[in-house]
Amino acid sequence: MKAAVLKGIEDLEIKDMPNPSPSPNEMVIKVKTCTICGTDIRVYHYGHKHINFPRITGHEVAGEIVEVGNEVKDYKKGEKVAVAPAIPCGKCFYCRRGMQSMCLNLKAIGYHYNGGFAEFMLIPEDAIQNGCVNRIPKNLSFEEASLAEPLACAINGQELSKVYLGDTVAIIGAGPLGCIHIQLAKVKGTSKIILIEISEKRIELIQKIVPIEVVINPSREDIVKRVKEETGGRGVDKIIVACSNRKAQEQALLIVSPRGIVNFFGGLPKGEPFIKFNSNLVHYGEFYVVGTHGSAPYHNELALNLISQKRIKVKELITHRLPLKKLKEGIHLAESQESLKVLIEP
Numbered sequence: 001m002k003a004a005v006l007k008g009i010e011d012l013e014i015k016d017m018p019n020p021s022p023s024p025n026e027m028v029i030k031v032k033t034c035t036i037c038g039t040d041i042r043v044y045h046y047g048h049k050h051i052n053f054p055r056i057t058g059h060e061v062a063g064e065i066v067e068v069g070n071e072v073k074d075y076k077k078g079e080k081v082a083v084a085p086a087i088p089c090g091k092c093f094y095c096r097r098g099m100q101s102m103c104l105n106l107k108a109i110g111y112h113y114n115g116g117f118a119e120f121m122l123i124p125e126d127a128i129q130n131g132c133v134n135r136i137p138k139n140l141s142f143e144e145a146s147l148a149e150p151l152a153c154a155i156n157g158q159e160l161s162k163v164y165l166g167d168t169v170a171i172i173g174a175g176p177l178g179c180i181h182i183q184l185a186k187v188k189g190t191s192k193i194i195l196i197e198i199s200e201k202r203i204e205l206i207q208k209i210v211p212i213e214v215v216i217n218p219s220r221e222d223i224v225k226r227v228k229e230e231t232g233g234r235g236v237d238k239i240i241v242a243c244s245n246r247k248a249q250e251q252a253l254l255i256v257s258p259r260g261i262v263n264f265f266g267g268l269p270k271g272e273p274f275i276k277f278n279s280n281l282v283h284y285g286e287f288y289v290v291g292t293h294g295s296a297p298y299h300n301e302l303a304l305n306l307i308s309q310k311r312i313k314v315k316e317l318i319t320h321r322l323p324l325k326k327l328k329e330g331i332h333l334a335e336s337q338e339s340l341k342v343l344i345e346p
């Protein structure tokens with residue numbers, strides 16, 4: 001098969017490799033679609049502590065089962081599936097308490113195991129056993145199913161940020177995840193969405209997909225003042241910082257309402273993970289700061305359902321479709337402001 005092998009930092013090679021062959025408890029899928037995620041860009045430039053090179057990355061994967069080990073009873077050849085990449089162990093302290101995304105023995109496709117930037121992908125036994133393989137609803141395409149993964153991460157994020165009916169929610173960052181968060185917040189019955197984004201290009205792209213009540217560009221106006229005007233002077237109930245930017249995190253802490261919740265959904269670059277804030281704001285405002293990343297298998301199942309019920313539009317997020325051999329180009333496109341989601345079709 002053809003595979004995109006990451007041999008080291010910024011060293012990606014498209015090469016021929018033997019097709020994966022499943023042991024009795026494993027399966028193989030023909031990868032139909034794999035979308036490029038912010039993490040794939042990070043891993044390409046900086047590597048990752050759980051990745052030993054060489055590795056095939058890619059974790060937003062949908063495909064068709066082509067081989068099933070003798071011991072696998074629940075799936076058959078020809079079924080179309082989306083794979084939740086984060087595989088919990090099912091046995092540790094957190095798994096037993098239903099917090100699979102915090103699993104102490106978490107393994108991930110595209111990190112510990114080879115991922116979807118290849119023609120075929122092995123689905124390991126622990127992924128099958130722990131509910132990571134979801135059948136794609138009949139009305140969904142493979143590309144829509146690939147996008148269940150980022151939606152699953154957004155669902156986990158809004159669960160922990162307690163986004164509820166009637167809330168005012170601010171999303172900082174109009175990348176693909178910002179756009180998914182906006183739609184999800186609307187599904188949850190929030191009363192007002194405020195989008196904060198610097199790039200006019202991104203604002204334009206996103207407004208074509210989903211109407212947004214309030215858009216603030218912090219390079220043009222004072223965001224604290226404007227947010228006060230939009231929220232009766234109170235601040236925003238729930239804030240999702242959906243970008244990897246120190247300043248955005250600091251700004252979020254200035255516009256959150258008393259007893260509100262700020263979610264640092266995007267991680268900061270490895271070299272500069274520190275932010276500066278007035279801790280008295282927390283003291284007097286009694287607000288909460290959470291962070292989230294990743295998701296549990298049930299979030300992926302829920303994500304597929306929401307997409308299938310047309311509650312969240314994901315197809316519209318795909319701005320570019322490329323063959324596997326153009327993955328490197330795809331990574332550069334995905335990190336530019338010109339794109340939202342870049343899809344690879346191996």
Ligand SMILES: [Zn+2]
Binds near residue numbers: 037039060149
């Ligand atoms: Zn992802």
Ligand SMILES: [Zn+2]
Binds near residue numbers: 093106
């Ligand atoms: Zn566990």
